[in-house]
Amino acid sequence: MSWYLKVLKDYVNFQGRARRKEYWMYTLISIPIVLILLWLESLIGLNGVLTGLYSLAVFLPGLGVVVRRLHDTDRSGWWVLIALAPFVGPIILLVFMCLEGNPGDNRFGSDPKLFAE
Template sequence: MHWYVDVLKKYATFSGRARRKEYWMFTLISTVIYAVLAVIDVSLIGSGVIAGIYGLAVLLPTLAVAVRRLHDTGRSGWWLFISLVPLVGGIILLVFLASEGKPEANEHGPNPKFADAADPKVADAAV
């Protein structure tokens, strides 16, 4: 759950890098929360208002973590716009987001995988 909260703490931070695990865990938890809210919303209210509000609330952190994920692969955040290309754009973006990050430091910062291993607070949380 800390992967989800950590992304929310960096609500609009578009600089830096994000590991694959950080991106995909946030996406998974956010999707589950959205689905649960949508089911509850439709069954109780009959509309998608609550789920829609949640979707708007996490839109900015979702974009920010995706940009940081692209930074980890050595790409610019502007590559998010490739998803606007019909049929293949979303597939290309999915491949970029699922790719292994660059092991060396790049113009967006040091490798977060090695930075997490050196941070005792994060290492304790992993155990």
């Protein structure tokens, strides 16, 4: 849960690097939250209101962690736009999120694994 909260606190930070663990822990906590909200919406009959509000609330933090994750693999944050390419774009971005970051310093900052908790 601390990784999820770390991303939320760092919500407008598009500089630096993010470890795979930071990205995936954030993602793995967000998915059950969305599923629970969808379930609550089906019970109450709100038709996407809760998930829409949650998605709006976590849009910037999620974008920030994706950009920092791309930085960890020594790619510009603009690579996030590859997800707009039909079919293959999201797959390419997923592969980038799974790749190990560059060891040591790169043009976006120092290796986040050196300061691991």
